[in-house]
Amino acid sequence: MIVDHLKPPYYAVIFTTIMGDNTKGYAETSKRIEALAKQQDGYLGLEFARNEIGITVSYWQSLEAIQNWKNNIEHTEARTLGREQWYKQYQLRICKVEREYGFKK
Known part of the structure; x- marks a missing residue:
């Protein structure tokens, strides 16, 4: 789903990953x-x-909100x-993000 509201x-945190071979527990976490x-x-x-x-x-x-999220104990784990x-x-x-635009049918 695209966030369009x-x-x-505002701020965007972009997290890009390449997975390793061991993904046990990843989906649940x-x-x-x-x-x-x-x-x-x-x-x-x-969005992902x-x-x-x-x-x-x-x-x-x-x-500040991003820093607070980073410091969340469960997120840290x-x-x-x-x-x-x-x-x-x-x-x-x-x-x-200072400017945005989009399209939707």
Whole structure:
């Protein structure tokens, strides 16, 4: 689903991953973390695509909201599992969205 109700300015956290061979527990943790993120102050939405390269984009009201999410204990535990078990590589980018436009039939 494309998040199309946001009004700039806001922030996007872009998390790009390449999975390793051991993905045990990944799907369950991913669903739990997504549900937890939705409960965080400042959370605005989420989009993702997962195939050869996984791309998850979450949207936030402020840099403070992003920092608070980063410091969430369960999220911290999931990041540790990602580095130790699931990911061959990942890259995280934080961007300020100042303008957007789209199309919908």
